[in-house]
Amino acid sequence: MNRKLSSIFPLTDEEARAIRELPIQVVELKSGQDIVRLGERPYQCCLILQGFTCVYKLSVGGKRQIMALHVPGDIPDLQSLHLEVMDISIASISPCAVGFFQHEDARRMCEHHPRLTAAFWRETLIDASIYREWLLNIGQRDAYARVAHLLCELLIRLRAVGLVEDHSFELPITQEEMADTIGISAVHVSRTFQALRNAGLIETTRTRIHLPDWEGLMETGEFDPLYLHLRGEAA
Amino acid sequence: MNRKLSSIFPLTDEEARAIRELPIQVVELKSGQDIVRLGERPYQCCLILQGFTCVYKLSVGGKRQIMALHVPGDIPDLQSLHLEVMDISIASISPCAVGFFQHEDARRMCEHHPRLTAAFWRETLIDASIYREWLLNIGQRDAYARVAHLLCELLIRLRAVGLVEDHSFELPITQEEMADTIGISAVHVSRTFQALRNAGLIETTRTRIHLPDWEGLMETGEFDPLYLHLRGEAA
DNA sequence: CGAAGCATTGAATTTTCTCAAGGTCTGTGG
DNA sequence: CCACAGACCTTGAGAAAATTCAATGCTTCG
Numbered sequence: 001m002n003r004k005l006s007s008i009f010p011l012t013d014e015e016a017r018a019i020r021e022l023p024i025q026v027v028e029l030k031s032g033q034d035i036v037r038l039g040e041r042p043y044q045c046c047l048i049l050q051g052f053t054c055v056y057k058l059s060v061g062g063k064r065q066i067m068a069l070h071v072p073g074d075i076p077d078l079q080s081l082h083l084e085v086m087d088i089s090i091a092s093i094s095p096c097a098v099g100f101f102q103h104e105d106a107r108r109m110c111e112h113h114p115r116l117t118a119a120f121w122r123e124t125l126i127d128a129s130i131y132r133e134w135l136l137n138i139g140q141r142d143a144y145a146r147v148a149h150l151l152c153e154l155l156i157r158l159r160a161v162g163l164v165e166d167h168s169f170e171l172p173i174t175q176e177e178m179a180d181t182i183g184i185s186a187v188h189v190s191r192t193f194q195a196l197r198n199a200g201l202i203e204t205t206r207t208r209i210h211l212p213d214w215e216g217l218m219e220t221g222e223f224d225p226l227y228l229h230l231r232g233e234a235a
Numbered sequence: 236m237n238r239k240l241s242s243i244f245p246l247t248d249e250e251a252r253a254i255r256e257l258p259i260q261v262v263e264l265k266s267g268q269d270i271v272r273l274g275e276r277p278y279q280c281c282l283i284l285q286g287f288t289c290v291y292k293l294s295v296g297g298k299r300q301i302m303a304l305h306v307p308g309d310i311p312d313l314q315s316l317h318l319e320v321m322d323i324s325i326a327s328i329s330p331c332a333v334g335f336f337q338h339e340d341a342r343r344m345c346e347h348h349p350r351l352t353a354a355f356w357r358e359t360l361i362d363a364s365i366y367r368e369w370l371l372n373i374g375q376r377d378a379y380a381r382v383a384h385l386l387c388e389l390l391i392r393l394r395a396v397g398l399v400e401d402h403s404f405e406l407p408i409t410q411e412e413m414a415d416t417i418g419i420s421a422v423h424v425s426r427t428f429q430a431l432r433n434a435g436l437i438e439t440t441r442t443r444i445h446l447p448d449w450e451g452l453m454e455t456g457e458f459d460p461l462y463l464h465l466r467g468e469a470a
Numbered sequence: 471c472g473a474a475g476c477a478t479t480g481a482a483t484t485t486t487c488t489c490a491a492g493g494t495c496t497g498t499g500g
Numbered sequence: 501c502c503a504c505a506g507a508c509c510t511t512g513a514g515a516a517a518a519t520t521c522a523a524t525g526c527t528t529c530g
Contacts, residue, residue, distance in 0.1 A: 039461075057371050060457040065371040079364070082357040087364050087462040111349070121356050122317040128359065129314070129322050131366035136292050136300040139373050139418030142517075174476065183374030185519055190478055206476090206527075222295040226274075227322040378486075409508065420487055425510055441495075441508090 010231070015113050022109055024099040031172075035077075035090045035098065042080045044100045048072050051096030052172060055088050056180070066181040067131065069093075069154070069173075073161045078124050081106060094172035126229050133227045138183040141222065143192045146182040148221030151202065155211060156225050168210040196220075245466070246354070253348050257341065259334040266407075270312075270325045270333065277315045279335045283307050286331030287407060290323050291415070301416040302366065304328075304389070304408075308396045313359050316341060329407035361464050368462045373418040376457065378427045381417040383456030386437065390446060391460050403445040431455075 011019070026049065029035070035053065036042050048070055055068040055076055067088065070076040076090050081103055092098075110117040130153075137149050158169045175193070179186040196202045201217045203210040211217050218224075246254070261284065264270070270288065271277050283305055290303040290311055302323065305311040311325050316338055327333075345352040365388075372384050393404045410428070414421040431437045436452045438445040446452050 055367070057367070059371060059375045061375075063375040065374040067367045067370045079360045082353060083360050083364065083464050085461065085464070087464070088367060114346070117352060117356075118317060121352075121359070124356070124363065125314045125318050125359060128363035128366060129318065131363060131370060132290070132292070132302045132323060135302045135366060135369055135373065135418075136294060138370065139300040139415075140294045140296075140298040176476080180374075183370075186476095187478085187520080188518055190476095191518095194478080226320065229318050229320070229322070411508080421508095422488080422510085423486060425508095426486095429510080 011119070012115075015116055015119075018109050018113050018116065022101050022105055024101050026097060026099050029092045029096040029098060031092055031094050031096075033092050035092065036080075036086055037089045038086055040086045041084050042077065042086065043104070044102050045075055045077050045080060045106065046090075047075050047099040047101065049097040049099050051092060051094040051098075053090055053096060053098075054093050054177065054181070055090050057088055064180045065183065066177060067134070068127065069181065071154075071157055071161060072163065075120075075123065078120060078127075081120070093177055122229075129227045129229060143182070143184045143188055144195060145221050146184070147178070147189070147192050147196060148201065148217050149223050150178070150182055150221075151209060151211060152218055152221045152223035153225075153228070154209075155214075156228060156230070160230060166210075167212065167214055168208060170207055171209045172207045247350075250348050250351055250354075253344050253351065257336050257344055259336050261332060261334050264327045264331040264333060266327055266329050266331075268327050270327065271315075271321055272324045273321055275321045276319050277312065277321065278339070279337050280310055280312050280315060280341065281325070282310050282334040282336065284332040284334050286327060286329040286333075288325055288331060288333075289328050289412065289416070290325050292323055299415045300418065301412060302369070303362065304416065306389075306392055306396060307398070310355075310358065313355060313362075316355070328412055357464075364462045364464060378417070378419045378423055379430060380456050381419070382413070382424070382427050382431060383436065383452050384458050385413070385417055385456075386444060386446060387453055387456045387458035388460075388463070389444075390449075391463060391465070395465060401445075402447065402449055403443060405442055406444045407442045 024047065029051070035046055038057065050072055053070045053074075053076055054066045055070070056064050056066045058064050068076065070090075077086070080086060106120075110120065133153075137146050141149065154171065155164055155167065155169060158164045163169055174186075175189040176186040179189045182189075184192075193202070193204065197204070199216075199220075201211070201213050201220060203212055259282070264286070270281055273292065285307055288305045288309075288311055289301045290305070291299050291301045293299050303311065305325075312321070315321060341355075345355065368384075368388075372381050376384065389406065390399055390402065390404060393399045398404055409421075410424040411421040414424045417424075419427075428437070428439065432439070434451075434455075436446070436448050436455060438447055452458070
C-alpha cells in the first residue's frame with residue numbers, strides 16, 4: 001500500500017509508519033470469487049496484495065459490465081468508507097492475496113493523520129478519473145482503439161507498482177472479461193486482438209502481453225496518461 | 236449547497252453555518268461557455284446555483300464524450316481540491332449561475348469541521364458511483380434503454396433539489412448533447428425519442444420532459460436509484 | 471488422455487452510423 | 501408585426517461496425 005500511495009502522494013515517515021501499523025487480515029482467493037457484493041454493508045476495505053480484481057455490475061438482462069480493474073496496491077472498495085451500501089460487486093479475476101482492514105481502524109488513522117485522509121480521498125478521485133476516461137473510451141472510440149487504450153493504461157499502472165519488464169506484463173484476463181470491460185463482444189475482442197497483432201502493436205501469450213511498439217499503441221489508443229495523476233515520471 | 240449536501244449527508248446547525256459563511260463569488264454564464272478546461276490548475280471550485288453544466292472530454296478525432304451532467308447544488312469540479320491538474324473540461328449547457336469558492340477557504344473549513352470533509356468526500360464518491368452506472372449504461376444497454384435510464388436518473392436527481400413537478404422537469408439539452416452523453420449519434424437520439432414517445436414513455440416539448448409512465452420507464456431503463464446513494468425516500 | 475475452458479474463424483443479422491435533404495421552431499432586425 | 505437566418509430536429513437510404521450463432525481448434529490441468 002505504501003508503494004502505491006507514495007506513487008500518487010508523498011508520505012512522511014510517520015505517516016508511512018501509521019499505515020504499516022494498520023491491522024490487516026490477509027486472505028488468499030482463487031480466481032473468480034466475489035470479495036464483496038452489491039447491496040452489502042461492509043465494515044472493512046480490501047487492499048490487493050497480489051493478483052487482479054474487477055469491479056462489476058450486471059444489467060437486468062444478465063450482461064456484465066466491468067467498471068474497473070484493480071492491481072496490487074489498489075483498494076477497490078475504498079468508497080465503502082463513506083458509502084454504506086455497496087453499489088457494485090468486486091471479484092477476483094486471478095488468484096489473489098488481499099488484505100482486509102477495518103473501517104474503524106482506517107477512520108481512526110485518518111483522524112490522527114489528516115494528510116492520510118487527503119491521500120485516501122485523492123486515491124478515490126483518481127479512481128473516478130479513470131472511470132471518466134473509460135466513459136470516453138467506451139462511448140467514443142471503436143473497438144480497435146478501445147483495446148489499445150486499455151492495454152496502455154494497464155502498462156502504466158502496472159509499471160507504477162513494478163510489475164512491468166521491457167513493455168511486457170502478466171495479464172491473467174480472458175477475452176470474455178476484456179469484452180465486458182470495454183463494452184464489446186468476446187468474439188470481437190478476438191478479432192481485434194488479431195488486428196492489433198497483425199499491425200505489430202501487441203504480442204500475446206496466454207497470460208502475458210508484450211507491447212513492442214509503445215509509441216504506435218499510444219497513438220492508436222489515443223492514450224495520454226494525464227488522467228492517472230501519477231506524480232513524477234509518467235509516460 | 237446546503238440543500239443538496241443535506242440530501243446526502245445530515246448536517247448539524249454549526250456545520251450548516253460554516254458552509255453558509257464560505258465566501259462565494261457568484262458569476263452568471265451564457266450557455267456553452269467553458270468554466271474550466273483540461274490541463275488547467277484551478278485554485279477554486281464551482282457550485283452550480285442555477286442551470287445545467289456538463290463534464291466533457293474530446294477524443295483525438297474530435298468526438299466529445301460528456302461524462303457527467305450537473306444540476307443546481309452540484310459541485311462539478313470538487314475533485315480539483317485534491318487533483319492539481321484538471322483531467323476534464325466543464326461547460327455550461329444552459330444559462331447558468333455558479334458560485335466560486337476558493338480551495339484555501341474550503342480546506343480551512345474542512346479542518347475545522349472534519350465531518351464536512353467526510354461530506355465532501357462522500358459527494359465525490361457519489362459522482363464516481365454515477366460514472367460507474369453510466370459505464371454500465373453505455374457499455375451494455377442499447378440506445379433505447381440508455382435514454383430511458385438517463386431520463387430516470389435526471390428525474391430523481393432534479394427532484395432531490397426541488398426541480399420536478401408531476402414527473403416533469405426542464406431539460407435544456409440538445410439531442411446532440413444527449414447523444415454525446417450516452418455514446419450514440421444525434422440522429423439516433425432523435426429516432427430513439429420517437430420510439431419512446433410512441434411507447435407512451437415520454438412526452439417532450441422543446442425544453443421540458445414529462446414522464447407519464449414512470450414505472451414503465453424505470454423498467455425500460457433498468458433503473459434502480461441505489462447508486463445515487465440518496466438518504467431518505469428515493470424512488 | 472480426455473474434458474473443460476478458452477480462442478478463433480466464418481456467415482448471416484442487427485444495431486447504429488453517416489450522409490443528405492427537408493421541416494420546424496425561435497429570436498432578431500427591418 | 502413579419503420575414504428570415506440559424507439552430508435544431510426529423511426522416512430516409514445506404515454503409516459500416518459489431519453482434520450472434522455455430523463450428524472448430526488449441527491449451528491446460530486433473
